[in-house]
Amino acid sequence: MANKVIVETTINGDPVELLCEPRQSLLEVLRDVLELTGSKEGCLTGDCGACTVVIDGRPVCSCLMLGVEAAGKNVSTIEGLATGAALHVLQRKFLEHASLQCGICTPGFLMSAKALLDRNPNPTEAEIRYALAGNLCRCTGYDKIVRAVTDAAATMAGRSSRTAHGGAVPAETASGMVSEMLAKGEDK
Amino acid sequence: MASDQSPEFKVIGTRPVRPDGVDKVTGRAKYGADYTLPGMLHGKVLRSPHAHARIRSIDVARALRLPGVKAIVTGADFPEVKGVMAQVGELIVNTHYLSLNVMARDKALYDGHAVAAGAATSKHIAEEALELIEVDYEALPPVMTAEEAMRPDAPVLLEELRTRLMAHRTDPGALEGPDRASNVPGHIRFERGDLDAGFRAADYVVEREFTTATVHQGYIEPQNALAVYDADEHLTIYCSTQGSFNVRTLTASVLAMSEGKIRVVPAEIGGGFGGKTTVYLEPVAALLAKKSGRPVKMVMTRAEVLRATGPTSGIKAKVKIGARRDGKITAAEVWLAYEAGAFPGSPFAPGAMCTLAPYIIENLRIDSYDVVVNRPKVAAYRAPGSPASAFACECVLDELAEKCRLDPIEFRMRNAAHEGAPQPAGPAFKKIGFAETLAAIRDSDHYRTPLNGPFRGRGVASGFWFNGGLQSSAIVNIHGDGSVSVVTGSVDIGGTRAAQAMIVAETLGIAVDEVRPVVADTDAIGHTDVTGGSRTALATGMAVYEASRDARDQLIGRAAKIWDKKPDEVVFEQGVFRPVDGSAPSLNLRQLAGRLARTGGPVVGRATVNAGAVGAVGNAFATVCIDVEVDPDTAKVRILRCTIAQDVGRALHPAYVEGQLQGAVAQGVGWALNEEYFYDQKGTLRNFGLLDYRMPTCLDLPMIETIMVEVPNPNHPLGVRGVGEVGIVPPMAAVASAIYRAVGVRMAELPMSAPRLLKAIIENRVTTFDAQATAAK
Numbered sequence: 001m002a003n004k005v006i007v008e009t010t011i012n013g014d015p016v017e018l019l020c021e022p023r024q025s026l027l028e029v030l031r032d033v034l035e036l037t038g039s040k041e042g043c044l045t046g047d048c049g050a051c052t053v054v055i056d057g058r059p060v061c062s063c064l065m066l067g068v069e070a071a072g073k074n075v076s077t078i079e080g081l082a083t084g085a086a087l088h089v090l091q092r093k094f095l096e097h098a099s100l101q102c103g104i105c106t107p108g109f110l111m112s113a114k115a116l117l118d119r120n121p122n123p124t125e126a127e128i129r130y131a132l133a134g135n136l137c138r139c140t141g142y143d144k145i146v147r148a149v150t151d152a153a154a155t156m157a158g159r160s161s162r163t164a165h166g167g168a169v170p171a172e173t174a175s176g177m178v179s180e181m182l183a184k185g186e187d188k
Numbered sequence: 189m190a191s192d193q194s195p196e197f198k199v200i201g202t203r204p205v206r207p208d209g210v211d212k213v214t215g216r217a218k219y220g221a222d223y224t225l226p227g228m229l230h231g232k233v234l235r236s237p238h239a240h241a242r243i244r245s246i247d248v249a250r251a252l253r254l255p256g257v258k259a260i261v262t263g264a265d266f267p268e269v270k271g272v273m274a275q276v277g278e279l280i281v282n283t284h285y286l287s288l289n290v291m292a293r294d295k296a297l298y299d300g301h302a303v304a305a306g307a308a309t310s311k312h313i314a315e316e317a318l319e320l321i322e323v324d325y326e327a328l329p330p331v332m333t334a335e336e337a338m339r340p341d342a343p344v345l346l347e348e349l350r351t352r353l354m355a356h357r358t359d360p361g362a363l364e365g366p367d368r369a370s371n372v373p374g375h376i377r378f379e380r381g382d383l384d385a386g387f388r389a390a391d392y393v394v395e396r397e398f399t400t401a402t403v404h405q406g407y408i409e410p411q412n413a414l415a416v417y418d419a420d421e422h423l424t425i426y427c428s429t430q431g432s433f434n435v436r437t438l439t440a441s442v443l444a445m446s447e448g449k450i451r452v453v454p455a456e457i458g459g460g461f462g463g464k465t466t467v468y469l470e471p472v473a474a475l476l477a478k479k480s481g482r483p484v485k486m487v488m489t490r491a492e493v494l495r496a497t498g499p500t501s502g503i504k505a506k507v508k509i510g511a512r513r514d515g516k517i518t519a520a521e522v523w524l525a526y527e528a529g530a531f532p533g534s535p536f537a538p539g540a541m542c543t544l545a546p547y548i549i550e551n552l553r554i555d556s557y558d559v560v561v562n563r564p565k566v567a568a569y570r571a572p573g574s575p576a577s578a579f580a581c582e583c584v585l586d587e588l589a590e591k592c593r594l595d596p597i598e599f600r601m602r603n604a605a606h607e608g609a610p611q612p613a614g615p616a617f618k619k620i621g622f623a624e625t626l627a628a629i630r631d632s633d634h635y636r637t638p639l640n641g642p643f644r645g646r647g648v649a650s651g652f653w654f655n656g657g658l659q660s661s662a663i664v665n666i667h668g669d670g671s672v673s674v675v676t677g678s679v680d681i682g683g684t685r686a687a688q689a690m691i692v693a694e695t696l697g698i699a700v701d702e703v704r705p706v707v708a709d710t711d712a713i714g715h716t717d718v719t720g721g722s723r724t725a726l727a728t729g730m731a732v733y734e735a736s737r738d739a740r741d742q743l744i745g746r747a748a749k750i751w752d753k754k755p756d757e758v759v760f761e762q763g764v765f766r767p768v769d770g771s772a773p774s775l776n777l778r779q780l781a782g783r784l785a786r787t788g789g790p791v792v793g794r795a796t797v798n799a800g801a802v803g804a805v806g807n808a809f810a811t812v813c814i815d816v817e818v819d820p821d822t823a824k825v826r827i828l829r830c831t832i833a834q835d836v837g838r839a840l841h842p843a844y845v846e847g848q849l850q851g852a853v854a855q856g857v858g859w860a861l862n863e864e865y866f867y868d869q870k871g872t873l874r875n876f877g878l879l880d881y882r883m884p885t886c887l888d889l890p891m892i893e894t895i896m897v898e899v900p901n902p903n904h905p906l907g908v909r910g911v912g913e914v915g916i917v918p919p920m921a922a923v924a925s926a927i928y929r930a931v932g933v934r935m936a937e938l939p940m941s942a943p944r945l946l947k948a949i950i951e952n953r954v955t956t957f958d959a960q961a962t963a964a965k
Contacts, residue, residue, distance in 0.1 A: 096205065132886050133887040
């Protein structure tokens with residue numbers, strides 16, 4: 001068995017010192033060492049995107065990176081997307097648009113979408129689809145995911161959104177009451 | 189949208205945020221692989237590298253000596269289980285073969301078949317231990333396709349199998365032909381009218397053969413199980429499953445345990461589509477836990493998922509259909525062979541019962557065969573059996589419509605089944621909305637917008653699925669603050685907790701966020717069948733509705749007690765209880781709930797249903813329209829536009845109903861264009877990862893337009909029909925027809941992948957060129 005290594009990194013803004021085996025993937029370190037199980041394992045070969053985290057601004061499959069490689073990096077996971085009790089706009093829009101069914105791919109999609117909107121706040125539908133093509137969803141057919149990201153971008157920019165076939169995303173997709181509940185606090 | 193909502197409902201038809209939503213967007217939701225327990229070991233399975241082999245011996249001594257290894261199990265550790273055909277929810281399970289599939293005994297029957305398993309203090313050590321297990325195999329010739337397996341001289345997979353003609357899919361049936369070992373354990377036939385007369389009456393007869401590939405359900409979350417075996421011989425299993433009661437029954441049968449000693453705790457589940465209705469790891473983890481005395485967690489890799497779980501059958505189909513010039517179908521003869529994988533039990537019967545079910549055909553014969561091959565034993569996959577047989581028949585119908593010079597929707601409309609029409613299997617349809625789905629596509633913006641441009645084409649096709657009913661239980665607890673929790677045994681795979689909360693809110697006149705739905709374990713709720721068969725919103729929804737009404741009636745009794753009235757002197761309207769005579773101020777639920785302690789204690793509503801037994805299942809139909817563009821050089825097919833119309837009965841939460849329709853179409857498009865198992869000549873699976881088993885990404889699909897046709901199910905209190913499955917049935921034939929109109933070739937093989945389509949395009953060009961050259965001479 002390999003000797004464990006001390007790794008100093010930053011996860012969701014917090015300095016973290018951890019102990020892991022050199023052979024452990026970052027995903028395994030997040031899930032099994034740090035108990036951050038929000039990042040999901042779907043394939044371990046970088047094909048499904050369920051383990052996506054953002055490292056120094058770039059979306060990365062955490063199953064394709066070793067835990068020791070996180071040293072000195074800035075790692076953002078799904079657990080850090082909300083600010084306290086206030087959900088990120090993307091999280092709210094995924095809920096309002098019913099963009100998840102089973103939800104196993106959702107953390108990965110949210111992290112890929114976060115990385116996209118951070119570098120391109122006003123993406124076209126094609127740009128959204130391109131940025132999310134590394135994330136597989138087997139439940140939704142992607143329609144409501146793409147709409148949620150479009151709507152989130154528009155909301156963050158203070159616009160109303162339009163999607164394919166000219167249909168405006170209906171504002172009443174979520175009941176006002178629950179929307180209010182979710183909107184408590186400021187967005188990121 | 190406001191237009192979704194029927195005036196008779198306040199909550200049903202709206203789109204509230206799902207109650208489990210926040211957990212799922214923050215990463216807090218606990219799926220099976222997220223559970224850990226103190227002292228837990230990690231288990232891994234050793235799998236056969238051979239498609240067909242005799243297992244001469246297994247030596248685990250070296251593996252057991254590896255530090256950190258705590259237990260190893262092989263087939264020898266499992267009890268012998270007699271072959272009993274058990275109806276487990278929707279499944280017909282032969283417990284003997286289930287046991288052999290969970291762990292091979294004397295024969296490995298597919299690449300990936302479990303032959304041993306080990307538990308160790310880390311998953312890496314467990315993996316190392318597997319490499320130290322020595323298995324002595326005698327390789328046997330593999331049988332990989334239904335066609336090969338049906339040949340009289342084919343190697344036999346299971347010596348005890350005989351071909352039997354079944355009157356029903358659970359019926360063992362009468363021996364058919366000579367009493368000798370066969371790879372064809374099942375044959376079912378539906379027949380009516382006079383086939384010869386029917387074909388004589390036809391102006392056009394089209395006869396074609398089709399092949400479809402093995403495809404996988406493709407859930408993103410691999411199978412998992414965490415087992416705890418206590419010293420008092422009680423077994424607890426935490427796992428992601430579509431049916432916790434199924435897991436309990438099936439695990440009990442494989443381990444020869446009493447069901448009463450097993451508790452199954454369903455975790456959140458990351459997709460299933462039918463593939464998580466049976467057991468793979470659960471009994472293995474249980475035995476490892478028993479042997480080691482520690483909790484054992486097992487999680488499959490993606491390669492294990494593809495090699496050893498799911499998939500659904502590839503089929504071979506021969507279809508002959510005749511029609512008059514006016515479009516009336518006069519006769520149909522269909523022959524189907526479904527690959528079951530290594531053990532009997534393909535969806536050959538439902539495949540036969542569904543194909544052509546949307547149409548009234550007086551002269552009909554459908555034969556369907558269950559064929560064992562050296563592939564993983566198939567599991568249910570969304571409308572099991574229907575998509576492959578529908579692909580074959582719908583393609584022929586498209587060709588007939590063309591010969592009759594009829595619009596494909598009009599052709600279908602002229603033959604469409606309606607209430608009272610007989611299904612292929614015999615029984616008459618109750619109220620159905622098939623013609624309504626055709627009309628919805630015909631009148632849609634999509635269908636009315638002409639498709640222009642070279643190498644583009646439009647196809648339509650329809651599909652049918654029965655839907656399941658089965659059993660559900662529900663408990664509705666009225667809490668002291670007037671809020672309500674609703675407890676069911678239905679695993680929530682796509683938003684059914686939201687639907688349940690909405691039904692409670694509607695019935696008790698409260699806001700939906702005052703209702704907390706809970707999915708309980710097998711000890712905490714009455715028997716509840718799988719989340720599958722499109723049954724959860726329908727059947728568990730029905731139980732929730734009845735339980736809510738039970739609670740409401742009890743609350744009326746309490747109000748009557750407070751006012752010293754009889755229950756029928758109290759009315760409940762608009763969420764308020766009041767005496768009919770107005771002798772006291774009315775009470776809302778919150779006010780009444782605060783007075784339960786003094787009027788007899790808590791109020792708990794309860795109900796159980798068997799939705800099928802009371803005729804509450806509403807059949808489902810869908811029609812799909814797809815536009816494609818084909819790259820003439822590479823034969824890559826791009827989906828330009830896609831619309832599905834489906835009879836949903838009544839949409840409880842329209843956004844999640846749309847989601848079911850969209851997801852089903854997306855899986856159908858993958859089945860049509862890309863997805864297939866590649867086996868080499870030795871029967872080894874070559875594409876056991878998601879890069880090569882290519883499911884649609886969001887770049888491969890456009891927005892998927894949905895038209896929810898609502899023909900309420902007259903036998904359900906809320907008009908609900910199952911909506912989860914039927915949408916996967918039509919897309920393959922719709923894509924095939926669209927490709928034909930784009931490039932002039934009719935594809936008879938799935939998937940219509942670029943290499944296959946390019947070959948067909950080139951062959952077609954050569955044929956056309958030859959014909960032109962001959963004509964020119």
